[in-house]
Amino acid sequence: MTTILQPDDATIAGMSEPARSRATRRVRGLSDRAIAWLFVAPTIALLLAINIFPLVWMIRLSFTSLNLSMSYLPLRFVGLDNFRDILTDEDVWFRLQTTAQFVIWSVALQVVIGYGLALLINRQFRGHSFWTTIILLPMMLSPAVVGNFWTLLLQPQIGPFNYVISLFTGVPPSSFSMTGQVALAPWTIVIVDTWMWAPYVMLICLAGLRSIPDYIYEAAEVDRASPWRQFWSITLPMTVPFLMLAVLFRAIENFKMFDMVNLLTSGGPGSTTELVSITLKRAAFEKWRTGYSSALAIILFVTVFGAANIYVKALNKVKQR
Amino acid sequence: MTAAVAKSVPAKSTAHSIVEASPRAKAVASGLVILYAVITILPLLWIVATAFKSQSDAIAYPPKVIFEPTLEGYVNLFTVRTRQTPDFIAKLPPPETWYDKLVRQRDMVIAGPSKVVPRFVNSLIIGFGSTFLAVFLGTLAAYAFSRFRIPLADDLLFFILSTRIMPPVAVAIPIYLMYRQLNLTDTRLGMILLYTAVNVSLAVWLLKGFIDEIPREYEEAALVDGYTRLQALRKVVLPQAVTGIAATAIFCLIFSWNEYAFAVLLTSGEAQTMPPFIPFIIGEGGQDWPAVAAATTLFVVPIVLFTVLLRKHLLRGITFGAVRK
Numbered sequence: 001m002t003t004i005l006q007p008d009d010a011t012i013a014g015m016s017e018p019a020r021s022r023a024t025r026r027v028r029g030l031s032d033r034a035i036a037w038l039f040v041a042p043t044i045a046l047l048l049a050i051n052i053f054p055l056v057w058m059i060r061l062s063f064t065s066l067n068l069s070m071s072y073l074p075l076r077f078v079g080l081d082n083f084r085d086i087l088t089d090e091d092v093w094f095r096l097q098t099t100a101q102f103v104i105w106s107v108a109l110q111v112v113i114g115y116g117l118a119l120l121i122n123r124q125f126r127g128h129s130f131w132t133t134i135i136l137l138p139m140m141l142s143p144a145v146v147g148n149f150w151t152l153l154l155q156p157q158i159g160p161f162n163y164v165i166s167l168f169t170g171v172p173p174s175s176f177s178m179t180g181q182v183a184l185a186p187w188t189i190v191i192v193d194t195w196m197w198a199p200y201v202m203l204i205c206l207a208g209l210r211s212i213p214d215y216i217y218e219a220a221e222v223d224r225a226s227p228w229r230q231f232w233s234i235t236l237p238m239t240v241p242f243l244m245l246a247v248l249f250r251a252i253e254n255f256k257m258f259d260m261v262n263l264l265t266s267g268g269p270g271s272t273t274e275l276v277s278i279t280l281k282r283a284a285f286e287k288w289r290t291g292y293s294s295a296l297a298i299i300l301f302v303t304v305f306g307a308a309n310i311y312v313k314a315l316n317k318v319k320q321r
Numbered sequence: 322m323t324a325a326v327a328k329s330v331p332a333k334s335t336a337h338s339i340v341e342a343s344p345r346a347k348a349v350a351s352g353l354v355i356l357y358a359v360i361t362i363l364p365l366l367w368i369v370a371t372a373f374k375s376q377s378d379a380i381a382y383p384p385k386v387i388f389e390p391t392l393e394g395y396v397n398l399f400t401v402r403t404r405q406t407p408d409f410i411a412k413l414p415p416p417e418t419w420y421d422k423l424v425r426q427r428d429m430v431i432a433g434p435s436k437v438v439p440r441f442v443n444s445l446i447i448g449f450g451s452t453f454l455a456v457f458l459g460t461l462a463a464y465a466f467s468r469f470r471i472p473l474a475d476d477l478l479f480f481i482l483s484t485r486i487m488p489p490v491a492v493a494i495p496i497y498l499m500y501r502q503l504n505l506t507d508t509r510l511g512m513i514l515l516y517t518a519v520n521v522s523l524a525v526w527l528l529k530g531f532i533d534e535i536p537r538e539y540e541e542a543a544l545v546d547g548y549t550r551l552q553a554l555r556k557v558v559l560p561q562a563v564t565g566i567a568a569t570a571i572f573c574l575i576f577s578w579n580e581y582a583f584a585v586l587l588t589s590g591e592a593q594t595m596p597p598f599i600p601f602i603i604g605e606g607g608q609d610w611p612a613v614a615a616a617t618t619l620f621v622v623p624i625v626l627f628t629v630l631l632r633k634h635l636l637r638g639i640t641f642g643a644v645r646k
Contacts, residue, residue, distance in 0.1 A: 030549075030550065030551070032469055032550060033469070035465070035469070035550050035551070036465045036469035036470075036471055037465075038461075039461035039462055039464060039465035040461075040462050040465045040466070040471060040477070042458050042461065042462075043458045043459065043461070043462040043481065043521050043525060044462075044477070044481075046458065046514075046517065046518050046521060047480070047481060047484055047518055047521065047522070049518075050496070050514060050515060050517075050518035051484040051487070051492070051518055052484075053499070054492065054495030054496050054498075054499055055487075055492075055495065057495045057498070057499070058491075058494060058495040061494075061495070061498075117354065117357060120350040120353055120354050121350070121354055123342035123346055123347050123350040123351075124341075124342065124347070125342075125347040125348070125350050125351035125354075126347075126351065127351070128351070128354065129632075131351075131354050131355055131358045132354075133628065133629060133632055134358040134361070134362055135354070135357065135358050135361055136628060136632075136635065137361075137362065137365065137625060137628060138361060138365075139639075140575065140624050140625075140627070140628045141579065141621060141624060142578070142579030142580075142581060142596050142620070142624075143579070143581065144579075144581030144585075144596040144597070144599075144600070145579075145596055145599055145617055145620060145621070148599060148600040148613070148617070149364070149368050149613070149614070149617055150364070152368075152371070152608075152610055152613070152614075153364055153367060157382045158379075158380045158381065158382055158384060159384065160367055160384045163383055163384050173383070174382075195361060195364070199361075200639060203635060203636050203639065204636065204639075204640060204644060207636055207644050242644065245640065245643060245644065249639075249640065252486060255488075256488040256489065256490075258488070258489065258490050258581075258582050259581040259582050259596075263581075263600055277488055277490045280488070280490045280491060281490045281586070284490070284493070284494045284497075285493075285497075285586055290494065290498070293494055294494055294495070297488070297490070297491030297494055298491075300488055300491060301486075301487055301488070301491060304486055304488070305483070305486060308486065
């Protein structure tokens with residue numbers, strides 16, 4: 001590949017006489033290697049400036065006691081103190097537990113509902129495409145806006161949710177508050193998240209179901225395998241990679257969950273729905289403990305990154321089988 | 322990491338199933354799916370309806386399904402009003418417009434426009450600005466990754482994706498400090514750059530998939546005919562990739578449009594977009610629900626349209642191109 005300095009493209013743009021040899025073409029235009037770097041460089045530069053440089057800066061800050069509300073204090077390096085403080089803080093562990101429970105329950109519900117819907121839609125009844133689009137709408141919305149309008153729907157007296165529940169169960173609609181009660185609030189964020197994201201799992205599972213070639217089922221029919229048996233021996237194993245992919249994406253997203261819950265319960269009542277992202281936001285942008293919150297951010301990043309990596313290894317193993 | 326996934330999940334498109342479900346199975350399936358669809362859409366319909374309720378209807382107990390529609394919510398969304406005595410209002414010249422009249426019925430007069438229009442404009446400028454930049458950069462990078470041998474290409478692609486795994490609140494901490502130094506806090510430019518950085522990873526991954534699907538032979542023929550690389554890109558590849566580029570652009574636009582965490586942490590006025598603004602539309606004594614619902618409706622309508630438009634490419638977009646169909 002030639003790397004000789006070339007005239008710029010504009011001067012040669014006009015002359016596109018056909019049937020020039022490959023050799024002359026190389027000399028006329030920019031070399032492929034130059035173009036490749038020219039094309040990739042801006043993206044890498046942007047990501048370095050907006051993502052990596054701040055990340056490196058944050059790592060440095062995590063070893064300091066910087067507090068933005070007292071930024072007149074000189075920057076003091078405290079070594080691993082921030083990390084020690086976080087990892088020995090019971091509250092942080094509680095938040096991580098709350099987050100883990102939220103992730104597990106919401107993803108589990110989404111998998112059950114999403115997979116179920118995918119199985120049903122895959123029967124290709126009339127109008128299935130229209131209804132699928134309707135079902136997909138919630139996941140396209142802004143999580144913040146969703147969190148906000150669900151607070152209206154879940155108001156104990158004026159909200160329709162409690163009213164519908166009371167129609168079915170007879171419990172007075174003002175006797176319970178989905179966002180205000182310690183026992184209910186964790187389920188509320190799971191329900192709203194499931195409402196929003198079950199379609200996501202559905203869409204991915206649907207692709208999985210459609211990737212199974214028909215002849216496998218035909219063979220099973222010939223062998224007189226029961227529908228139940230067909231499901232367990234064909235459908236489920238062949239869609240597991242898709243299901244795992246959906247779980248991976250959902251679990252990462254929900255581990256990072258901030259917007260919807262921040263607006264729906266803002267971590268309350270007390271701190272029953274305080275996910276770790278909300279803790280992080282409070283430490284960083286309300287208490288302005290920048291050093292401490294940088295350390296917490298790094299711990300979260302390492303956690304999600306590590307978990308994702310282990311998970312992808314498992315996913316690839318399933319694929320190879 | 323997800324590079325492995327992208328390669329390892331080949332989604333075949335099979336023709337219409339020969340092993341058809343029985344009519345009864347289909348009927349059951351359609352019944353259940355329609356039931357779910359109706360239940361899932363009800364919250365949205367409730368919000369659309371609330372936008373047409375009066376203040377008192379919106380917070381009535383029991384919740385009102387049938388009500389007299391009014392445009393009060395929309396008027397309240399776009400205006401700032403002050404409460405006046407009935408005497409004062411009686412002395413005013415007759416209302417000039419229908420919305421003046423509507424407001425006066427509530428013993429109020431319009432004091433001026435609300436901030437919703439500037440916020441909407443911010444959402445549009447930041448959304449389109451970052452989408453344009455992300456798709457532009459993403460197309461170039463995706464083309465390079467698709468067609469040239471780049472050293473450590475997989476690592477670079479993974480690096481591009483990994484920037485997406487960071488929790489936004491965590492990213493916002495150093496960005497906040499950096500933007501303070503650069504005077505980019507609460508500016509549209511700052512938000513455009515940030516959203517571009519977030520979107521470009523999606524753009525590169527999606528567009529690489531789309532460009533991979535365009536046969537190399539087309540370009541090679543053009544190159545043999547004496548086109549330069551750039552000419553071949555412009556005249557052969559880009560026209561072929563138009564659908565993919567459009568789908569990618571819509572995904573980027575939806576992300577910027579919906580984004581909340583960065584917006585609420587890094588903007589406060591000048592560059593504030595709709596998502597952090599909507600929850601703080603307040604009237605006398607708390608949230609002005611009809612106005613909030615009106616804002617939500619206006620905010621969501623474009624998303625609904627985009628969802629319908631994107632239907633075919635949705636799967637690809639939400640999985641970073643890992644699953645194609």
